[in-house]
Amino acid sequence: MPILKTEAIVLRSYKWSETSNIVTLCSRDFGKLRAVAKGARRSNSRFDNCLNPITQSQILFYSRNSGGLHTLKEASSINYFPNLKQELEKLAYASALCELTEYLTADGQTGSSAYYALYQTLNKMEDSPVEDFKKLLWHFELRMFAVAGYCPQLCECVCCGGSPESLPVSFSLARGGILCEKCEQKDAARRQVHPDTVKFLRMLQNIEIEKVGNIQISPSLEREIKALLEAFWRYHTEEYRKLKSLQVLRQISRNAGT
């Protein structure tokens, strides 16, 4: 078995035996990995806290090509993201990034786009006020939709490819994009959206993460964006509602009355 080295972010860790854990990682060079961390549950484990969820670590592992479990040899932490773990709301957002990444990426899927989207968003959240987190989560979701192969099409009509004459107000959940005036009647799964929502999402698709926090947004636009992204997720996956961190975020948002 070859020994491989990479940087990775821990998405999840769970008990495998009395002394060992299985960790799911989003790695820079080998996509999503599942690996056994032998001895990780012992008090004097060599892995220390490097394998806790929402931790960026340098890892060394024995690779199993068959798609089975890999075996971790060593891990050393790079960033624990301590600020994200100090408040329940921040932790819920960071956990949502990890859960969505785990759900949307396949084992062994190559390419580093998911890793960099997760890494950059966690880093940005670590240094941002919690008020910016929902915009950062939306920005991340749009990037991850693209990684998963269903990036919303927001410029041309997703049905005929034509350019709408006026800004469209229909969005097809099934096809994943806006509809022109001619095509909107053909789509039963369309959803009416405010033109400002389409404008905002277009901007969010193209903006650098550094600038996301500066965007100003009205409460009504915020509600519609949240509802549209959630409807889009739910249309494509039943599992979305089961993601625990998102349930926590919904509860926090209900308690805050937003």
Ligand SMILES: [Zn+2]
């Ligand atoms: Zn059309």
